[in-house]
Amino acid sequence: MxxxxxxxxxxxxxxxxxxxxxxxxxxxxxxxxxxxxxxxxxxxxxxxxxxxxxxxxxxxxxxxxxGKDVTVVAFVGEENVKEALEAGAAVAGTAELVKKIEGGWLDFDVAIASPDQMKDLAKVAKTLGQKRLMPSPKAGTVTPEFVKVIGELKKGxxxxxxxxxxxxxxxxxxxxxxxxxxxxxxxxxxxxxxxxxxxxxxxxxxxxxxxxxxxxxxxxxxxxxxxxxxx
CATH class of the missing domain: 3.30.190.20 (Ribosomal protein L1/L10, rRNA-binding domain)
Known part of the structure; x- marks a missing residue:
């Protein structure tokens, strides 16, 4: 302006x-x-x-x-990748996400994780924390109901x-x-x-x-x- x-x-x-x-x-x-x-x-x-x-x-x-299209990624096990993608996640799967983030990729707005995957985020926890992108139970982004939460995030x-x-x-x-x-x-x-x-x-x-x-x-x-x- x-x-x-x-x-x-x-x-x-x-x-x-x-x-x-x-x-x-x-x-x-x-x-x-x-x-x-x-x-x-x-x-x-x-x-x-x-x-x-x-x-x-x-x-x-x-x-x-x-009014903004929210990009959501999901740290989930391989057996849940398809379900997370169908719910609206841009990228899903802990192994793939950790690899991409270690390579410097952070092109997303919100990260969610199923509780059983949190232990595998150790390698990227510092990077996510610095960017205020680390999944948190307090924020409702560490949850077994990841399909529901992805939908809610996409809706606003x-x-x-x-x-x-x-x-x-x-x-x-x-x-x-x-x-x-x-x-x-x-x-x-x-x-x-x-x-x-x-x-x-x-x-x-x-x-x-x-x-x-x-x-x-x-x-x-x-x-x-x-x-x-x-x-």
Whole structure:
């Protein structure tokens, strides 16, 4: 986005905070890229990720998906490869995947694994961990129900995971989506974040909420109003 276009878009944001409906309407107005921009939500949470019970990692089901084709790979035994591929995995089979990843291939968005295969991921665990792609029981990506989970991921199930500063960043659709679909997706994420509030988290849990489009200015949400609407 050119400096002029960004400045013009930012000038449309005239309030300190917006309710969800207003913010989503503004998202469309402040997107000036030629391509179909993604819509993003950014949370600043009152958690300390260094504390194990506050290191939030979970999943949320977006009713209308993100608008992005999610590439899923499956660490499964040879006897389950065909089943995983038919469910929508781009690549399946632990032996093949380990070999490809050792060779530098990481062209996928989510990795899932059946529990019996986790021991065989040791060779690539560091690489996957650094890229935040390591399957995890907490995120629901280590599961014997891999066929079901692959389907859910392809339909729009996303991972919610705080960074080291206690922030969450997630896509919740495209600018081309109807406002009602963007709202339903956003509310699903907010509800999930509220549901996984750590009991040890003190003070304000959701400190701020901001919506943006790709390369667009931040639109501040009224966090209290958004929380009330999502309860």
């Amino acid at each position: 050119s400096g002029k276009k960004y400045t013009e878009a930012k000038a449309l944001i005239t309030k300190e905070a917006y309710i969800i409906d207003e913010a989503i309407e503004l998202l469309k107005k402040t997107s000036t890229t030629k391509f179909d921009s993604s819509c993003e939500v950014h949370f600043r949470l009152g958690v300390d990720p260094k504390q194990a019970d506050q290191n939030i990692r979970t999943t949320a089901a977006l009713p209308h998906g993100t 199930k996303i991972e919610l995971r705080v960074d080291k500063f206690g922030n969450l960043h997630n896509l919740f659709g495209k600018v081309s989506f109807d406002e009602s679909k963007l709202k339903e997706n956003l509310k699903s994420i907010i509800k999930t974040v509220l549901e996984v509030k750590p009991s040890s988290s003190k003070g304000t849990y959701v400190r701020s909420l901001t919506l943006t489009t790709t390369m667009g200015p931040g639109i501040p949400l009224d966090a209290n109003a958004a929380i009330a609407e999502c309860k």
